[in-house]
Structures are given as C-alpha cells and as structure tokens.
Amino acid sequence: MAKPTRVKRVALAGNPNTGKTTLFNRLTGSDAKVGNYPGVTVEHQEGRLELPLSGGVLLVDVPGTYSLSARSAEEQIAIQAIAGLSPIERPDAVLVVVDATQLTRNLYLVLQVIETGLPVVVAINMIDMLAVRGLSIDTPTLARLLGVPVVAISSQSGRGLDELRAALDFLLRDPSRGTPGPRWLPESPELEHDVNAVAAAIPAAWHCDEAQRRRALALWALLSLDEHDELRGASPELRGVVAARRKLAAAEGREIEAEIIQGRYSWIDRHAAQFLVERPPTRPSTTDRVDRVLLHPALGFSAFLLAMALVFQALFSGADPAIGLIESLFGWVQGWVRELLPAGLLNEFVCNALIEGVGSVVVFLPQIALLFLFIGVMEDSGYMARVAMLMDRLMKAVGLHGRAFVPMLSGYACAVPAILATRTMERRRDRMLTMMVIPLMTCSARLPVYTLIIAALFPASQILGFLPVQGLLMVGMYLFSTVTALVCAAVLGRTLFKGPKVPLLLELPPYRMPHWPSVLRMVWQRSRLFLTQAGGVILGITCGMWALLSFPRDPAVLARFEAERAALVAEVDPARRESRAAEIEVAEAGELLRTSLGAASAAAWSPPSSPWASIGRSASACSAPSPPARCSSAPWAWSTASARTPRRNRRRCGRNCGPSATGTAGRSTRPWWGSP
Amino acid sequence: MTNLDTLAPGSRARLVSLGGERAFRCRLMELGLLPGTILRVVRRVDVGGVLELEVRGCRLTVRRGEARLLLVEPN
Ligand SMILES: Nc1nc2c(ncn2[C@@H]2O[C@H](COP(=O)(O)OP(=O)(O)OP(=O)(O)O)[C@@H](O)[C@H]2O)c(=O)[nH]1
Numbered sequence: 001m002a003k004p005t006r007v008k009r010v011a012l013a014g015n016p017n018t019g020k021t022t023l024f025n026r027l028t029g030s031d032a033k034v035g036n037y038p039g040v041t042v043e044h045q046e047g048r049l050e051l052p053l054s055g056g057v058l059l060v061d062v063p064g065t066y067s068l069s070a071r072s073a074e075e076q077i078a079i080q081a082i083a084g085l086s087p088i089e090r091p092d093a094v095l096v097v098v099d100a101t102q103l104t105r106n107l108y109l110v111l112q113v114i115e116t117g118l119p120v121v122v123a124i125n126m127i128d129m130l131a132v133r134g135l136s137i138d139t140p141t142l143a144r145l146l147g148v149p150v151v152a153i154s155s156q157s158g159r160g161l162d163e164l165r166a167a168l169d170f171l172l173r174d175p176s177r178g179t180p181g182p183r184w185l186p187e188s189p190e191l192e193h194d195v196n197a198v199a200a201a202i203p204a205a206w207h208c209d210e211a212q213r214r215r216a217l218a219l220w221a222l223l224s225l226d227e228h229d230e231l232r233g234a235s236p237e238l239r240g241v242v243a244a245r246r247k248l249a250a251a252e253g254r255e256i257e258a259e260i261i262q263g264r265y266s267w268i269d270r271h272a273a274q275f276l277v278e279r280p281p282t283r284p285s286t287t288d289r290v291d292r293v294l295l296h297p298a299l300g301f302s303a304f305l306l307a308m309a310l311v312f313q314a315l316f317s318g319a320d321p322a323i324g325l326i327e328s329l330f331g332w333v334q335g336w337v338r339e340l341l342p343a344g345l346l347n348e349f350v351c352n353a354l355i356e357g358v359g360s361v362v363v364f365l366p367q368i369a370l371l372f373l374f375i376g377v378m379e380d381s382g383y384m385a386r387v388a389m390l391m392d393r394l395m396k397a398v399g400l401h402g403r404a405f406v407p408m409l410s411g412y413a414c415a416v417p418a419i420l421a422t423r424t425m426e427r428r429r430d431r432m433l434t435m436m437v438i439p440l441m442t443c444s445a446r447l448p449v450y451t452l453i454i455a456a457l458f459p460a461s462q463i464l465g466f467l468p469v470q471g472l473l474m475v476g477m478y479l480f481s482t483v484t485a486l487v488c489a490a491v492l493g494r495t496l497f498k499g500p501k502v503p504l505l506l507e508l509p510p511y512r513m514p515h516w517p518s519v520l521r522m523v524w525q526r527s528r529l530f531l532t533q534a535g536g537v538i539l540g541i542t543c544g545m546w547a548l549l550s551f552p553r554d555p556a557v558l559a560r561f562e563a564e565r566a567a568l569v570a571e572v573d574p575a576r577r578e579s580r581a582a583e584i585e586v587a588e589a590g591e592l593l594r595t596s597l598g599a600a601s602a603a604a605w606s607p608p609s610s611p612w613a614s615i616g617r618s619a620s621a622c623s624a625p626s627p628p629a630r631c632s633s634a635p636w637a638w639s640t641a642s643a644r645t646p647r648r649n650r651r652r653c654g655r656n657c658g659p660s661a662t663g664t665a666g667r668s669t670r671p672w673w674g675s676p
Numbered sequence: 677m678t679n680l681d682t683l684a685p686g687s688r689a690r691l692v693s694l695g696g697e698r699a700f701r702c703r704l705m706e707l708g709l710l711p712g713t714i715l716r717v718v719r720r721v722d723v724g725g726v727l728e729l730e731v732r733g734c735r736l737t738v739r740r741g742e743a744r745l746l747l748v749e750p751n
C-alpha cells in the first residue's frame with residue numbers, strides 16, 4: 001500500500017515549564033495536561049495542526065529538557081523526539097519554546113537543537129511577563145544572530161500565534177530558513193580532535209549522512225555517555241571512544257564537558273547585550289514576597305501543614321454530599337431496574353453485578369476529583385515545587401527525592417494515577433522505589449474500610465473532653481501507613497534498589513494564578529483515567545464475585561436464609577435487627593461461596609475468619625448499635641460481601657448506619673474532627 | 677574562597693569551581709552554573725535542608741550537601 005506524501009512532524013521542544021503544553025493545546029485544540037511544575041509532561045503526545053501551505057502537520061509535545069544531553073531513559077525519549085536518533089522518526093522541524101524571562105538559559109537548548117541540523121523555529125513565550133520582570137527583547141536581532149525564525153508569543157493569551165503558524169508554515173516549505181549551521185565551534189584544537197574522534201565512532205544506525213549531524217551527535221555523546229547512564233542504543237565502541245577521550249583530556253588537565261558547555265554559553269553571553277535589555281527590579285517580585293512567608297523557617301512549614309490539613313478535611317467531609325448523592329442515585333437506578341426486568345438471573349446480574357459494580361467505582365470519584373483539584377492548583381500555582389523543596393530532607397532520609405513527595409501524596413487518593421506520576425522522576429531507581437511504596441499509602445478506597453472498622457470497634461467518645469477518639473484513630477491510621485511507606489522506602493532503598501544519590505536540582509517557577517481551564521481539564525483527565533483503568537478492574541471483580549456467589553445455585557440455602565430473614569421481622573429492637581440482618585448476610589454469602597468454591601477453599605472464606613463477621617460480633621458485643629453491614633466499595637474486602645446485598649444495606653461503608661441506628665455512631669461517622 | 681553552603685542569605689558570589697560527580701557537574705553547568713558565573717543565595721530553607729539560588733534570572737534549589745561541592749568567591 002503506497003502511502004501518499006508523509007504527514008510532516010513538528011517536535012515541540014523547550015526547557016521544562018516554558019508553556020509547551022499550553023501552546024500545544026492552543027495550536028491543536030487538544031487537551032494535554034498543563035502544570036506549573038517543571039516536568040509535568042511525561043510522555044509525548046501528538047496533535048494535528050492545520051497550516052495554509054503545508055496542510056495537516058503532526059505536532060508532538062515533548063517533555064521539557066534543559067539540554068539535549070540525556071541520562072535517563074525518559075530523557076532519551078525526549079531527545080529522540082527532538083533530534084530523531086534512529087528508532088523514532090526524525091521531525092521535519094523543531095519548534096523550540098523559550099521562556100522570555102529566562103532567555104539566556106533557554107538559548108542553550110536552542111543552540112544545541114540548531115547544531116543538529118534540523119530546521120528550527122524559536123517561539124519566545126510569556127512575553128506578557130517581560131514588562132513585569134523589567135526586560136525587553138529585540139526579536140529581529142535575535143533571529144538574525146541565531147539564523148532561524150524567531151516569533152514572540154504568549155500562549156496563554158494567544159498573542160503572536162498567527163505569526164508563529166506562518167513562520168512554521170514557511171519553514172516547512174523551505175527548511176533552509178531554519179538550518180543556519182552551528183553557531184558555535186570548538187575553539188581549542190584539542191577539543192576539535194575529541195569531537196572528530198567521537199564522530200567517527202557514531203553508530204551507523206543513527207543515520208548520520210551529514211557531517212554536521214555527526215558532529216552534533218558526537219557532542220551529545222561526550223556530554224551524555226558515562227558508566228551510570230541508562231541510555232540504550234549507544235554502541236560499546238562509541239562508549240569506549242568517549243571514555244578514552246575523557247581520560248586523555250583529564251591527563252592534560254582539561255575537562256571536555258566544561259569546554260563544550262562553556263563554548264555555548266560564551267556565545268550566548270557574548271551576544272546577549274545585542275538582543276536583551278535588563279533593568280534591575282526596583283522592588284521584590286510578588287513571588288519573592290510570597291516565598292518570604294511560604295518558605296519562612298517557621299511559618300513556611302506551618303503553612304504547608306495547614307495546606308495539607310485543609311486538603312484532608314476537604315477530602316473527608318467535602319466529598320460526603322456528592323458521595324451520598326451518587327449512592328442514592330445508584331440505589332434508585334437499581335430499584336428501578338429490579339422492578340423493570342423480570343425476576344431471574346438477568347435481573348440479578350444487572351442489579352447485583354453490573355449496577356453494583358459501576359456504583360462502587362463511581363462512588364470514589366468525588367474524593368479522587370477533589371484530590372486532583374488540589375494537586376492541580378498546587379502544581380499550576382507553582383507551590384508544588386516548593387513542597388518538593390520543603391520535603392526533600394525527609395525524602396532524602398529515606399533514600400528518595402523531594403520530587404517523590406508529589407506522587408506519594410497522590411497515593412492518598414488513588415495509587416493508579418500516583419504511580420503514573422512517578423514518571424516525572426529522572427532515575428529509574430527512584431521511580432521504581434516510589435512505585436513500590438505508593439501502594440502502602442492509605443488510598444481513598446481504604447478510607448471507608450478504616451471508617452467501618454473504627455466505627456464498629458470504638459464508640460464515639462472524646463479524650464480530654466474535646467478530642468474525638470474516632471478522628472484521632474483515623475489520623476493515626478494515616479500516620480501509620482505513611483510511616484510504613486517511608487520505612488519500606490528506606491529499607492528497599494538500602495537493599496534492593498541500592499544506587500547513587502541523585503542531586504536535587506529543582507527549578508522554582510514563579511507563582512502564578514492557577515489557570516482554571518487547564519486545572520479542570522487535568523482533574524477530568526485523571527478522573528477518567530481512574531474510571532477506565534481502576535474502574536475496569538473493580539467492575540470485573542464485582543461481576544466475578546457475583547458469579548461465584550450465584551453459581552451453582554442452591555435453592556435450599558437461599559430458602560433457608562430467606563426464612564431466617566423473615567423471622568427477623570419479629571425482632572423489636574431496631575438496632576438488634578440491623579445487626580442480626582448483617583450476620584445473616586455474612587453467613588449466607590459464606591455459605592454460597594462454600595458451595596461454589598468447594599470445601600477445600602471454603603475454610604479460607606468462611607465467615608468466622610472474615611473480618612466483617614468478627615467486627616459484626618464485636619460490635620454487637622460492645623453494644624454499638626450499628627454493626628457494619630457491607631463494604632461494597634472496598635475491592636479486597638469482598639471476601640463475603642457484595643453481590644447479594646439487600647437494598648437497605650447497600651450503602652457505602654462508613655455511612656452504613658441504617659435509619660434505625662441514628663445513635664452515637666450515626667452522628668459519629670460524619671463530622672468527626674469538625675465538631676465533636 | 678569558600679564553599680557555597682556557608683554563604684549567608686542575600687549574598688552574592690562568583691562561582692570558582694564545581695566538584696562532585698561528573699553528571700552532577702554537567703547538570704549544573706548546563707543550567708548555566710559555569711565557573712565565573714555570578715550567583716546569589718536567595719534563602720536557606722532549613723526544613724528541607726536546601727538553598728535557593730538565583731542564577732541567570734532563575735531560581736534553583738540545591739541541597740546543602742551539594743552546595744558544599746561548589747567553591748565560590750564572595751563579592
Ligand atoms: N504568564 C504566562 N504564563 C504562561 C504562558 N504560557 C504558559 N504559561 C503558564 O506556564 C506554566 C507551564 O505551562 P506548561 O504548558 O505546562 O509548560 P510545559 O513547557 O509544557 O512544561 P513541561 O511539560 O513541564 O515541560 C503554566 O502554569 C501555564 O499556565 C504565557 O504565555 N504567559
């Protein structure tokens with residue numbers, strides 16, 4: 001099948017946090033995630049951009065990098081998308097987005113990309129910030145010096161985007177406009193020798209037909225390759241040459257890396273005066289004034305703790321109304337369907353497996369959405385980088401990186417997106433270690449189970465007259481899981497995942513007002529991820545449990561328990577009735593499981609060994625009025641629960657106090673730490 | 677000449693040399709922290725055990741232990 005002309009690819013490169021994803025969204029109308037936290041784009045994503053002359057073009061959003069040198073596998077992905085080593089298609093042009101307020105540092109990457117010989121267009125983003133920072137940039141002069149098109153834009157307001165599209169369009173038409181050749185050449189003959197020697201050893205697989213590209217890759221190899229990198233595809237021969245040249249240079253008292261980096265920066269510094277005018281700020285910036293408080297030795301940490309407390313309070317009490325709404329909605333749908341469908345297997349499957357399953361997934365959404373709302377605001381405002389900074393000492397003590405704190409924090413809501421978030425870390429070892437301990441954090445799915453157990457075992461009371469016991473216990477559970485995770489990280493980091501410590505080099509972005517459309521879009525994306533990824537599993541398990549409980553069908557057992565339930569009506573004490581009903585449930589589910597799993601495995605599932613049964617018993621023993629009925633939303637707690645839940649008990653744990661049990665426990669499950 | 681971690685908040689200095697692992701040095705240099713660069717210690721954040729630096733108009737965080745590897749000439 002002959003392909004027509006290949007769709008042109010444009011890579012979107014730039015330092016972290018320069019607004020690439022914002023620009024990508026603007027240009028393609030797609031909805032990639034944006035955050036004011038360096039390193040938010042972790043995989044590259046593609047979108048279509050229509051240009052008048054070149055037609056449809058594929059725009060590729062790439063993770064931010066400070067340079068083209070790479071050490072980790074992720075950085076290599078970014079570099080491959082920009083410079084196109086071999087496995088990935090080489091882009092037809094590179095759109096380098098630079099931050100106008102940090103021009104000189106950003107130009108380092110621009111010089112590197114120009115050296116690779118790919119057609120380049122530079123977008124100077126955030127020009128709206130120039131006046132604020134007392135800077136001005138002479139764009140035409142910069143374009144002349146660099147030899148590539150330069151356009152000043154603001155991807156947030158959309159300023160300059162038409163010019164940018166036009167520049168890109170012309171460049172794709174005539175690539176020579178953006179390929180001026182290297183701006184900088186090795187000054188010393190020794191360095192020239194090193195580069196030539198390495199260039200000769202570049203593997204054929206990297207398709208270096210032109211000398212310029214070969215030299216660019218040689219410079220890349222000299223900066224990137226060493227014994228600790230995780231890069232793939234570099235031949236042993238190339239590694240050998242690089243190591244040999246480095247050794248030789250060291251013997252002469254030179255450092256190749258410093259010479260190369262210095263070479264590029266001195267080009268920038270030599271020309272900076274021609275395109276950049278800086279007026280020293282007359283008063284401290286807003287960011288400085290905010291940081292004076294938020295990074296203050298005492299105030300800063302208190303503010304951080306306060307922020308975290310706020311997040312948790314909101315997670316636990318703020319999500320409650322929405323959870324209640326979802327529960328009643330699903331209960332209503334369930335009742336409606338039950339009436340609608342003829343009684344039988346299909347009815348049971350739809351009501352008890354499908355609707356139940358979907359309901360137990362959706363019921364998590366409020367908490368997950370809220371947590372991601374907080375994370376989104378923290379990322380977009382720039383506070384997240386400060387959090388990583390504040391937490392670095394603690395994280396370092398257990399062998400992790402300050403950056404691991406953010407994914408671990410997300411672990412409180414759901415381990416699935418939290419594990420995805422570990423990709424922002426540079427080193428494989430750190431990522432693996434963080435991924436290993438995230439599941440130990442108390443995710444929100446465990447919250448109802450804790451609520452259930454605590455409500456069942458500890459009647460609501462106060463210590464010292466005002467501290468709610470149940471609230472304290474809950475905080476204790478969270479502390480315990482956090483400490484466990486940290487201790488495990490410390491142990492694993494010193495044993496299985498031993499490795500050199502990585503330096504913390506964190507950029508602190510200026511504070512910005514959160515950009516609400518991007519924050520909300522991110523919340524939606526993460527929630528969707530939860531629904532599809534975790535939800536599928538939860539739904540599958542619900543259906544599986546339903547099948548286990550339903551087959552083979554033993555009418556005798558069903559009838560016996562039905563009779564027991566009927567006998568309950570005689571019970572006058574509503575609390576006792578509730579508790580007895582729950583016991584019957586458990587017994588019935590256990591019995592049914594026994595018939596379907598066979599006697600051998602039944603021992604493990606039998607009600608006496610089930611936590612729910614024992615809670616039920618101890619709860620009635622200490623005469624707490626509301627024994628937990630069911631935990632339909634905790635996936636691992638389904639040993640005896642779930643599919644056969646009667647209507648009145650089909651509630652999320654923690655809200656399981658039936659209408660009849662509005663005693664102390666009824667009040668206690670909600671405002672625990674708010675008003676005792 | 678002194679180590680960067682000993683500087684008081686607010687002081688300026690010229691970077692003289694970088695120590696430490698090769699990759700660490702490369703990272704710093706590519707961020708613009710080359711010998712001869714002027715930098716400023718913005719603040720010390722003791723809770724996190726880090727320093728905040730200003731280099732070429734941008735803010736960077738380095739750990740105190742890593743800042744010790746940088747030799748500077750205060751001015
Ligand atoms: N003032 C201003 N802020 C902007 C502009 N463009 C983007 N931002 C903000 O810059 C921050 C970073 O934007 P992103 O688009 O996530 O940056 P990125 O380059 O994709 O970042 P990484 O994926 O982490 O490399 C966000 O808070 C944006 O709202 C702009 O033109 N002006």
Ligand SMILES: [Mg+2]
Nearest residue numbers: 020021040041
């Ligand atoms: Mg991005």
